[in-house]
Amino acid sequence: MKFSESWLRSLVDPKLTSAELSHLLTMAGLEVEELAPVAPAFNNVVVAQVLEVVKHPDADRLNVCQVDIGTGTPQQIVCGAPNVAAGLKVPCALPGAELPGDFTIKIAKVRGIESSGMLCSAKELGIAEEASGLLILPADAPVGQSIRQYLDLDDNQFELKLTPNRADCLSLLGVAREIGAITGVATNLPQVAEVPAGIADIRAVVLDAPEACPLYCGRVVKGVNARAAIPDWMKRRLERSGIRSISALVDITNYVMLELGQPLHVFDDAKLAGAVHARMAKPGEKLLLLNEQTIAVDADVLMIADDAKPLAMAGIMGGEESGVTLETTDLFLESAFFAPKAIAGRARRYGFGSDASHRFERGVDFGGTRRAIERATQLILEICGGQAGPVVEASAAMPARNPVRLRTARAERVLGLPLGVERIAGLFKGLALSFEQQGDDFLVTPPSWRFDMEIEEDLIEEIARLYGYDNIPAPAPRGRMAMMRQPEAQRPAYRIRQMLADRGYQEVVNFAFVEAAWEADFAGRSGENELIRLANPIASQMAVMRSTLFGGLISNLVTNLKRKQNRVRLFELGRTFHRDPLAVPVAGFHQPWKLAGLAFGGALPEGWGSGVRKVDFYDVKGDIEALLAPAELRFAKLRHPALHPGRAASILLDGREIGCLGELHPEWAQKYDLPQAPVLFELDFAALRAVNVPAYAEVSKFPPVIRDLAIVVDHDLALQTLLDGLQGQLPALVQDVQLFDVYTGKGVPENKKSLAFRIVMQDTQRTLQDTEVDLAMQQLVSCLEQAFAAQLRA
Template structure:
């Protein structure tokens, strides 16, 4: 919203400088983006009257002019402007004048003739970027008056960046109302008197779409002079508000829109047939707009039409066939309220925008609709002449003004201020809000020009604005410093991350929005009922929510390989998303935190001290066991869509499944063009944060006894099955059983394998005897034989 400061000060004139007013508006939520003078600094430029123009005797393109500058004696000035002529009123820079660009006017001889000044163009005064000649002033401009005073060049242009909820400030009246409330200065808002009808001509108005257009005023004005010039003061105010002057009738409607905030439209009354209707568009209806664009109107667009044809897109733009021209002598003036929902988005849909749609889609003061048509009529009669008919009103149900309750205690708590009910009442009165005070509470009825007051927080915001955001104290936060108890069985999330970083992994952060193909590849989610689609994805390849973290890690690996990184260790902590309406009825989704990792390339960084070996399942398995130590993990065979069918396992902790580990499936290795299969894992992050509390166990001072045992079992018997079978069956002397060799080949029957174990036995109270050790070993052999059909290897 742009406006002239001098125009604003005719409505409210606080005792503040321009800069102070700018700061105050910004602190009240009306951010001033720019504050610029309308003209640069210059002096000694006056209105001059050209009395005589004679060709220069020694220059074809120069003229010698006699000019009246108000000093009483004509001044000789040599001028090269092509449009200089006798009788014109133009700006004249007197000797000693300082013009923009650090240019000083001096008495000088031009081709032998002394010139005492310079006739100026708008460009030379710095008030226009281009000019083809002298700045021609109106014939009634007073000779000798300072041009700065005559053109009101000691003015500033404010440009305010309004938020969409403050449509009431899209007018000078609305801004003046705000300035008066903020500063306490008296306001002189436009008082519009009804223009009495001097003719009886009317045109009927019918509201066919009452929800979209609940209020419409129309008036016929005859015998107008559309060619009448727009007054300079109106042109000046329009141009400083960013609107180009066109013709008197158009300028008047634009001026009233800026002044009161109510967009108006004028139709050529001689082109209308029958009653005017506010209705929705008909099927396949087309309209030629004022911008010469023909559009096919959608069914949800509100139209203004007569009995035979559409006239305008309501609240957006008029039609070319019913528009006014310089030949118009009879017009039908429209002032209406259109529901914001009926206008919002329609202009953008067709690729254009207008000042009217900008206001209507945010909400226009329906209480001032009648005043706007009266004000426009008044200006038309003053400037263009004519006779006005009576105002025709069509009215339906207007938006309800529902009272909003404000609790003083609540406002004070939110703002951190001790205001009191009396201070709040004063602020509300400054905004012209109607309210009923009930003790310390207020029941506030929003005015017709405010569409943003619906809940208590809206009123609290108004109090904060008027009080001044910069006046609200911002004390330093205070609180008791207290060391919180850290449960010994829980470790913080940062510690888990640090432990992974210590083992050579680097953290990545990926979007939770993923490609649909990833869900099919890594989670086998192809059913539409399983996929969680985004209603409005930020990109086509981010259309669904992830159910695991593998896709992002594989994408990160591909990116690193393209950048010649041969050894990659990555991990990510993030949410995954699953449909689960039964367990989560509020949202319908389960969103657990997961920890996933990937290892690719060499098991160790390249170096001279160790041979090169590719990372494998057991390297990553060892990382996970170290992370969860001293807890013992179980690994069981697993079929997972993302992992190799024979090199994947589920991970169990205390009998509960907490995740999975395995090599990437060969199909996806080929699809994503990877030189080798990375090893992946995914765990419940909550399990990673749990840690076993250390329990004291007596350390034996007696020596260990170590024996080796080799058995032959079926190929399909897993090590974990053997270990589980021994639990509860072996002697208490056995402290540890470790597998140290697996052999298949010569000397071992077909479909059999040889497993070699190292058995550690120890007692805390005494040295073990050979007989005790032999008995314990025999017990182990018996368990292997009876439970698994194992045999001692010869």
């Protein structure tokens, strides 16, 4: 919404500077997107009259002019403009004038003839981008008056960025009404009197679609001069509102639309047949629009038509065949209210828009429809002449203005202000809102120009705007802040992140919505009952919620490999999503936090001090054990859709599975074009955070006794099974049992293997004797023989 400041101040003129007025509007919710002068700075330019024009003796394209600048003494000025002529009134820059572009006018000789000034075009004054000659002023322009004053060039142009709910401010009337309500300054709104009928001619109006068009006013005006020139003040206001002057009749309807907010349309009455109908489009109906575009109209488009043909897309654009031209003498003037739902989206559907549709789809003041047609008639008769017939009005049920209740106590609580009933009543009166007081409550009936007042919060917003957001106190929040106690049995997330970073991993953050293919590959979920699909994904490849973090890590690895990174360590901490009808707080969905990691490339960075070895299962296993230390983990065989069937394990803590570990499945390594299978792990983050509270244990002052023990057992016997069997059977002196060698081959029977253990024995109270140590070893060997048929290796 663009308009000139001088036009606005003709309706309401608060004692505020332009910048202060701009701030006032912005803080009232009518954001001023731009405030700019209508012309650049220049000075010493006046209205002048050309008295005489003589060809320059030494230049074919120059003229020597005698110019009256209002001082009583004509000035001689050399001018090269093609349209200079005696009798014209034009702008004249006097010696010393400073024009846009740092151009200063001086007394100079042009081809030997002295020139005391310069006759100016609109481009030279900076008020037009192009100009073919001098700016011709009206014949009644006062000679000697400053051109800035005459053309009102000290004016400013406001551009408002309105939200869709403030359609009432798409007019000077609406903006002036807002400023008057906020500042308390009296408004000088246009007074529109009913234009008496000078002729009896009418054209009937029929509402065939009353829900879409509940009000239609029409009037015949005859004997107009469509070629009449509009006044300069009107043309200037239109141009400063961003509307190009076209012809008198079109300019008048545009002017009334800007002034009152009511779009109008003018038909050539001679081209109409019978009554004017507001109806829905007929099947296969086509219309040639004023923009020279022929459209096939859909059935849900509201049309204006006569008895024979369609005339216009209602509230959007008129038809070419019924439009007025410079030859039009009789016209039919339309002013109507179209329901916003009947107009919204129709123009965009056909790839264009209009000022009318922009207003109608947001809501036009249906209480001002009759006033707008009277105002337009008044201007047409003043500028174009003619005689007007009576207004024909057809109406149906108008939009309901349902009262909205406002509780004073709630408004004060929401805004944090001690408003009081009288203050609220005064604010509502300033907005011309009709209300009824019921104790401390207000029952407010929204006016016809406000379509955004439906609930109590809308009225509270109005109070805040009028009271002034700047005036609402913003006290700093106050409250007691206590340092929360960190549970000793729980590690903070940052500590776990730091531990991984210390081991060479870098954190990544990926989207929680992923490709459906990732879920099939890395989680084995492909059925619609298994996938959690998004109702409105931001992209087709981000259509489902992840149940594992593996997909994002593999994608990160692929990206790094494309950038020639040959050693990659990544981890991510994030939520995964699973269907669970009993889950809370989001019913039906379980959203646990998971920590996942990936290792690819060399086990160690390349260096002269270490050999080249690829990272393997056991490297990452060591990282996981370090994360959960001092807890004792167990690892069991696992089949997982993302992992190698023979190189994957579930991770158990206190008998409960808390995650998985393994190499990427060869099929996926090939599918994602990976030169080497990375090692992946995923852990339950809650289990990672939980740690045992440290318990004091006395450190022995006495030396340990270390013995090695090599036994032969069945080849299929798992080490973990053997260690579990020893639990509770170990002699009291034995503090630790560590496997340090596994051997098969010469000296060991077929289907057998040799396991070598290091046995650590110690007592906190005394030094152990050899006899005690030998007895403990005999008890340990006996236990192994009985439980696992183990034999001492010879």
